Amino acid sequence: MNFPYRLLLLCSLVGTVGLTSTPLNSNSAHAAPSCPTPALSRFQRHKVNRGETLESIAQRYNLTPSTLINMNPAVRNGSVTVGSELQIPPFNGFVVEVPRGQTWRDVAKKYEVRADTLFEINGCQQNLSVAFIPTGNVSPRSPITASPAPADSQPISISGYPFQKKASVLLAYGWQIHPTNGEVFFHSGVDLLAAVGSPVQAIAPGTIVFANDQGTYGQLVIINHGSGLQSRYAHLGEIKVSVGQKVNEGDLLGTVGTTGEPTGGQPHLHFEMRSSSDLGWVAEDPKSYLQP
Structure with missing residues (x-):
């Protein structure tokens, strides 16, 4: 051909x-x-x-x-x-x-x-x-990726945790085997075990850029932290913040739920860190950002 x-x-x-x-x-x-x-x-x-x-x-x-x-x-x-x-x-x-x-x-x-x-x-x-x-500069039109990263002159350091106490990891970041169908897939965040209704808090200061239902994410909150960094909190039961709201580390974002399509069969928070690049908002390993 x-x-x-x-x-x-x-x-x-x-x-x-x-x-x-x-x-x-x-x-x-x-x-x-x-x-x-x-x-x-x-x-x-x-x-x-x-x-x-x-x-x-x-x-x-x-x-x-x-x-x-x-x-x-x-x-x-x-x-x-x-x-x-x-x-x-x-x-x-x-x-x-x-x-x-x-x-x-x-x-x-x-x-x-x-x-x-x-x-x-x-x-x-x-x-x-x-x-x-x-190739080049990707500009996805999906509502969860459309918000540009603020152009901050000073880089920021993020180190926090979405719960008051350390949680067990249900599914880690990276290439994984799907627990239900056995397929290999890339897991873009980390799943942290927690009971339904557990309070979910911001890991660092920032601005809420998304707070709504988003397909397989379920009820989702996204925070832009500046310097091209973004955190995402998915499968929430309730959302307690609104778009445009400023939050500080430890502020309540919502509660753990089972909305969307969570993997693993147990209630958990799906947490992601993303960075802005020429390929859009790309997933980063949350491990270095999560400090209980």
């Missing part, structure tokens, strides 16, 4: 996914808790209007012209035709076929992308035959 035809086929697949919001591989579409909608399910179509150029369309969607060219072989010469339709990805990147037998680590190494980030961007799905590879 020559390259132009392969690219055309991939764009056709993406177009189908974008219209139906159906994962490419429904047999392996189980997404681990806290994973976003796969990038391939978030494509849009843009009909070219009179007066528009490739550059103006790219600017409208916060993309580079090269991204649009990669996804639309018909505009390889840099010009667009009025009335034609373009595939618009959610952020800069390109689509590739994944050779049979290759893992996310293999694909990530080939394209020099963090394996865990690549895994999450593709919805934490297993054994995909087609994957989206992000």
Whole structure:
């Protein structure tokens, strides 16, 4: 299969996914808790209007012209035709076929992308035959990742704990085996065992940027701490804060619950630390931030 035809086929697949919001591989579409909608399910179509150029369309969607060219072989010469339709990805990147037998680590190494980030961007799905590879500055439109990190002049040090006492770890950060279906997945945070109704507190000062239900996260609170750091508190039963509210270390955020799709079968808090980078808000190991 020559390259132009392969690219055309991939764009056709993406177009189908974008219209139906159906994962490419429904047999392996189980997404681990806290994973976003796969990038391939978030494509849009843009009909070219009179007066528009490739550059103006790219600017409208916060993309580079090269991204649009990669996804639309018909505009390889840099010009667009009025009335034609373009595939618009959610952020800069390109689509590739994944050779049979290759893992996310293999694909990530080939394209020099963090394996865990690549895994999450593709919805934490297993054994995909087609994957989206992000490049440059990723600007996801999901409400849990859209808030920009404040530009602080001084770096901050975060060291705190979401409970008054140290809790046992139900599921650690990193690559794990799903306790229910046995699949390997990337766990973007740490699950801390706690009884339903236990108070959950902020680990450090910051601003509430999200406080609502968010899919598999359930009831979720997100705090931006500045210097590109963010903490997330998921599967809450109740939320006690609101967006825009300033909080200090130890302030009550909500209570432990069982909302969303918690793994492990026991009530717990799913806690994440994320840092702002050129690949969006990427998960960090919470261990160094959690100090009871």
